[in-house]
Structures are given as structure tokens and as C-alpha cells.
Amino acid sequence: MVHRILILTSNSDDAKILQEALLHSRDGPFLTECLDRLDAGLSRLHTGGIDLILVDLSLSDSQGIATFNDLFAAFPKIPIMTLSAEEEEAAAIEAVKLGAQGYLSKGYFVSSLVPQSLRNIILRKNVEKQLYKEQARAEIVLKSIGDAIVCTDINGEIDYLNAAAEELTGWSKTDACGQQIEKIFKTINGVSRQADVNTVELVLKKNEIVDLPANTLLIRKDGSEVHIEDSASPIHDYDGQLAGAVIVFHDVSIAQAVTVKMTHLAQHDALTNLPNRTLLNDRIAQAINLAKRNGTRLALLFLDLDNFKHTNDSLGHASGDALLKSVALRLSDCVRGSDTVSRYGGDEFIILLVGGKYAEDAALIAEKIRVALLRPFQHEERDLYAKASIGISLYPNDGQNAETLISSADTAMYCAKIEGSNNFKFFRSDMKSK
Numbered sequence: 001m002v003h004r005i006l007i008l009t010s011n012s013d014d015a016k017i018l019q020e021a022l023l024h025s026r027d028g029p030f031l032t033e034c035l036d037r038l039d040a041g042l043s044r045l046h047t048g049g050i051d052l053i054l055v056d057l058s059l060s061d062s063q064g065i066a067t068f069n070d071l072f073a074a075f076p077k078i079p080i081m082t083l084s085a086e087e088e089e090a091a092a093i094e095a096v097k098l099g100a101q102g103y104l105s106k107g108y109f110v111s112s113l114v115p116q117s118l119r120n121i122i123l124r125k126n127v128e129k130q131l132y133k134e135q136a137r138a139e140i141v142l143k144s145i146g147d148a149i150v151c152t153d154i155n156g157e158i159d160y161l162n163a164a165a166e167e168l169t170g171w172s173k174t175d176a177c178g179q180q181i182e183k184i185f186k187t188i189n190g191v192s193r194q195a196d197v198n199t200v201e202l203v204l205k206k207n208e209i210v211d212l213p214a215n216t217l218l219i220r221k222d223g224s225e226v227h228i229e230d231s232a233s234p235i236h237d238y239d240g241q242l243a244g245a246v247i248v249f250h251d252v253s254i255a256q257a258v259t260v261k262m263t264h265l266a267q268h269d270a271l272t273n274l275p276n277r278t279l280l281n282d283r284i285a286q287a288i289n290l291a292k293r294n295g296t297r298l299a300l301l302f303l304d305l306d307n308f309k310h311t312n313d314s315l316g317h318a319s320g321d322a323l324l325k326s327v328a329l330r331l332s333d334c335v336r337g338s339d340t341v342s343r344y345g346g347d348e349f350i351i352l353l354v355g356g357k358y359a360e361d362a363a364l365i366a367e368k369i370r371v372a373l374l375r376p377f378q379h380e381e382r383d384l385y386a387k388a389s390i391g392i393s394l395y396p397n398d399g400q401n402a403e404t405l406i407s408s409a410d411t412a413m414y415c416a417k418i419e420g421s422n423n424f425k426f427f428r429s430d431m432k433s434k
């Protein structure tokens with residue numbers, strides 16, 4: 001790689017010696033350009049391509065430290081070395097304090113150390129440029145990344161927050177930096193609502209990557225809560241020693257809400273919002289397990305509305321829908337919260353009664369429902385009616401699983417319906433199914 005050196009001096013002998021020294025140096029190749037005025041030098045520098053400036057502070061159009069200052073102000077990124085005679089050393093030292101890379105003493109230009117140090121300065125500057133580029137790139141990535149990032153030192157004191165972290169925590173970088181991590185990154189468990197052990201504290205203790213426990217809530221600066229997922233990792237210094245921690249986290253509220261919504265949709269009937277067949281089967285299976293352990297009975301009430309088709313046909317499908325919704329509410333009012341009222345399909349509902357000991361308990365509820373449904377339903381200033389036939393099956397006698405219990409209750413409902421509707425019947429093994 002060719003190193004381009006601009007020599008600014010009005011002393012043509014100095015210029016010549018330097019050019020000669022650089023031309024034959026093993027540390028090159030160097031390409032030199034010589035100018036004797038500051039204004040000419042500045043114009044040349046504006047066209048670019050110069051790697052280092054050698055400048056005599058006494059030029060025909062500028063003298064002393066001002067020469068350096070003007071160059072440095074205009075081109076702070078290009079390394080500058082001054083050329084100084086013994087009596088000018090004070091100005092050369094002053095220039096170093098202000099940002100010059102060093103100075104070459106007149107009389108020693110021919111030393112082989114001169115090209116060597118120029119080359120070293122240029123190489124160091126190139127490394128700096130590369131580091132700056134990488135740092136700038138990392139800075140941009142951290143700023144634009146969607147995940148929130150917070151860094152701490154080894155004592156858990158925050159020293160960096162990206163824009164996403166500012167937004168998620170509600171703390172500005174200025175306010176957060178210098179604070180202890182537990183003040184800015186407060187988390188609790190979403191279920192127990194107990195404070196979590198601070199992830200950064202764990203990382204600093206274990207010196208290893210730590211994932212945040214599931215269902216973590218971040219308490220934001222304004223006290224609001226947000227579901228997050230995260231992990232924290234140790235930061236090691238140049239010597240491999242633990243130097244701090246970085247915590248990366250993101251908001252999962254939307255994803256969680258979508259999951260909850262999807263699960264609800266998959267398990268509930270869209271019209272009545274009652275549990276559907278899938279959830280009912282699940283609840284029956286769970287209830288059977290519990291009943292086995294506790295020695296209790298279960299009852300299933302299979303309910304089919306009588307002549308529902310007539311409501312649809314005479315008043316329209318919308319009125320039929322409204323009636324189904326109202327029936328769902330009234331059925332739910334007839335049972336305890338621990339029981340399950342489900343829509344099995346069309347005008348069929350199945351009610352799972354848990355914790356009962358006697359068949360009479362189921363009979364009482366069935367009668368309660370039958371009577372409750374006798375009261376008219378209001379829809380658009382009209383009275384709607386929804387009598388029902390109900391079949392009852394009991395666990396363990398009428399079935400050992402959801403399928404047989406439902407089938408038995410359905411058979412009993414069918415018998416109730418053919419025997420005149422608006423009544424209920426317990427399943428018997430001699431009953432004929434549809």
C-alpha cells in the first residue's frame with residue numbers, strides 16, 4: 001500500500017532531504033508531494049488522498065502554532081507531524097498537546113527511524129479507522145434492533161441502553177446510565193406476582209448465560225407492566241475477565257394475547273362463547289380422573305331444544321341465533337362455576353355437573369333448567385320460547401369415558417323427546433338410541 005505524504009515547508013533543502021529519505025526507505029513505498037504555502041496545502045488536502053502531513057510551522061503565509069491549528073481544524077482525521085528546529089521545540093510540543101502525532105527534529109531527517117515512524121502512524125490511523133467503522137456499525141445495529149438491550153458493568157451499574165430498551169422500560173439513557181440494574185429492570189413473575197431474582201445479578205454471580213423464567217412481567221418506569229422474554233449474558237474484557245452483563249429482552253404481550261385468543265377460539269363456540277366439543281371432552285376427561293380419586297359421581301345433561309327449527313323458520317335465522325345465545329346465558333345461570341355448560345352443536349347443549357354424590361343432584365338441576373327455560377326470552381320486543389328435552393347419564397354407571405357418557409345422555413334425551421318433550425330422563429341400558 002502506497003503511503004501519500006504531503007510535505008509543507010518553505011525550506012527546499014528540508015523538503016529534498018525528506019523526499020530522498022522516504023523515496024529509498026524499506027518502510028514505504030511513500031509518495032511525496034511538496035508545497036511551500038499553507039493555503040496551497042489546504043487546497044491540496046481538500047482534493048483528498050493524503051495519509052500524513054509533515055509541516056514546518058514557519059511557512060511563508062502562516063507562522064507558529066497557528067499553522068498547525070489551521071491544518072488540524074480543517075483535517076482532524078489526517079495525522080500531522082511538525083518539523084522543528086531546536087529553537088522551535090516549544091511550539092512543536094504545544095502542537096503535540098493539541099493533537100499532532102509528534103515532531104521531527106531538523107538535522108535528523110535522514111534517520112531510518114523517520115520513515116518507520118511515519119509508516120507506523122499511518123498504519124495505526126488505519127486501524128483506528130477500521131475500529132471506528134466497526135464501532136459505528138455496532139452502534140447503528142444496537143440502535144435499530146427491535147430487541148431492548150441494557151449493559152451493566154461488573155457491579156450491575158448500567159452503562160448502556162439502546163432505543164428499544166428506553167421505550168420498553170420507560171427510562172431514558174441519560175437517567176438510566178449510572179443506576180443499579182434492579183432499579184431500571186424490575187421484573188416479577190406473572191403468576192405469583194413475586195419479584196424475580198434479577199437476571200443480571202445471576203449472570204454476574206454464575207458468569208454464564210441465564211434465560212429469564214417464563215411468564216415474566218417487566219415493571220416499567222410508570223408502573224405499567226409488560227410481558228417480556230429475555231436472556232442475559234456475561235461480558236468479558238480483553239483479558240477474558242468478567243466485566244459486566246448484557247441483557248436482551250423484548251415485548252411478548254402481543255404474541256401472548258394472540259395465543260390466548262387463538263386458544264380461546266379453538267375451544268369455544270363462536271356464537272354463544274360457550275366451551276365447544278373439544279374443551280368439553282377435555283373437561284369430562286379431567287372430571288373423570290378427579291371423580292375416580294374422590295369417589296364422586298359425574299352427571300352429563302344432554303339438552304336439545306324442542307321445535308327450534310320452527311323459530312328459525314318463522315322468525316328468521318337471526319332470531320334463532322339470538323335465542324341460542326339467550327339460552328346459553330340462562331343455562332349458565334342454572335349451574336355452579338365449576339360445572340361446564342357447552343354448546344355441542346346446532347340446538348344441542350351438554351352440561352357437565354361435577355362433584356355430585358347422588359343422581360338426585362342431577363335431577364334437581366335438570367328440573368331447574370327445564371323450569372328456567374319455560375320463561376319467555378325477549379328479542380326485539382318479541383317473546384321467544386325454548387323448551388328442551390334433557391337426557392342424563394351418570395359416571396361411572398352409564399359410561400367410563402366422555403364418548404360413552406355423551407352417547408348415553410343423547411339416548412336418554414331422545415327418549416325424553418319422543419315421550420313428549422319438555423322433560424328429562426335418566427339413561428337406562430334398555431333405552432333405544434336414535
Ligand SMILES: Nc1nc2c(ncn2[C@@H]2O[C@H](COP(=O)(O)OP(=O)(O)OP(=O)(O)O)[C@@H](O)[C@H]2O)c(=O)[nH]1
Nearest residue numbers: 304305306307308309310312317318320321346347
Ligand atoms: N339460528 C340458528 N339455527 C341453527 C344453528 N345451528 C343449527 N341450527 C338449526 O337448528 C335446527 C335444529 O333442528 P332439530 O334439532 O333437528 O329440530 P327441532 O326443530 O329442534 O326439533 P326437535 O329437536 O325434534 O324438537 C335446524 O333448523 C338447524 O338449521 C345456529 O347456529 N343458528
